[in-house]
Amino acid sequence: MTTPQTETPAAEVLEQEFLLIRAKILEIAAKLDRLDRAEGSANDAQLRQVQAGLKILQETEPGRAERVQLAFSLDYEDGWREKYLGK
């Protein structure tokens, strides 16, 4: 079986997803406003991840979901075997 592309045309996909996309962007906007209204300072590393995630949404190349995941991930360390297993 080859990779099954969805047969739904782009216009229809947008039609189906438009209100959901709108709702989720609005939700994020409201959460960022809420954060602004809150007192004191927040976790810098997490804020940077949020900013990186928002930037990825503006990109035009596919693979955004994967890149958002990576923006919220710890880095892989090449030498982990030496550190843990001595090899």
Added chain:
Amino acid sequence: MYYIDPHIHMVSRVTDDYETLARMGCVAVSEPAFWAGFDRGSVDGFRDYFRQLTQFEQKRASWSKIQHWTWLCINAKEAEDVKLSREVIAMIPEFMDQPGVLGIGEIGLNKNTKNEAIVFLEHLDLAAKTDELILIHTPHLEDKYKGTRMILDMLCDDQRLDHHRVLVDHVEEHTIGRVLENGFWAGMTLYPTSKCTPERACDMVEMYGPERLLVNSAGDWGPSRPVAVPDFIMAMRKRGHSEALIRKVVYENPLEFFGQSRNFVFTPPEMSEPAGV
């Protein structure tokens, strides 16, 4: 549509859930050994858990006409205790020939620590020596990418392992490609608070194709949705995907992967229906 949930912790669910799953079309479940929400105190605690998994749970599933398979191990959370882990690993062979035991799992990493890696490797060694299938848990959230890569390193380092006999579970957009490229099976877990949604699971089927791909609920004692696989089936239908494609992912694929276990026995629902009805 008949389906199989290849990863669900039924000991944490009530009998009514079996009944609901059956009504949704579930004909079989596979239950990896995992963390109970607290650390067990001794190897005997695990022995009793394995008795429950291999003896009682099959019976309870059968009340709803669901077939039950299981996997044994000490999970990554409790693997921090290396001494206890070694006692459990030494005890596992007592149960490997019980009916319904498909292999070693769910082993893996949780916080990507040294002790977790050591215990993971010792489980791999047991599986390689006894020629068992392997089911792997990958960490959540920020630990997933790093932990999945460490797991793939350890799997690829061991020349004894046949990649087609290993299922790497809880894959998401940033880990699925590497798992499939290396010839392993991949499981997508639909879970309310972390992991994947039915929509994103459909996206991954569209992007990577249905080969060696499974969908599960990983239902457990936490906030989870045991009927998540039917949610995936509905989401695929709404996108216009064929019944044949959906059936491959939720029914034929689990049978193909599990079918490699020497302990695998399955009676298709068509065969168990009374004749002439």
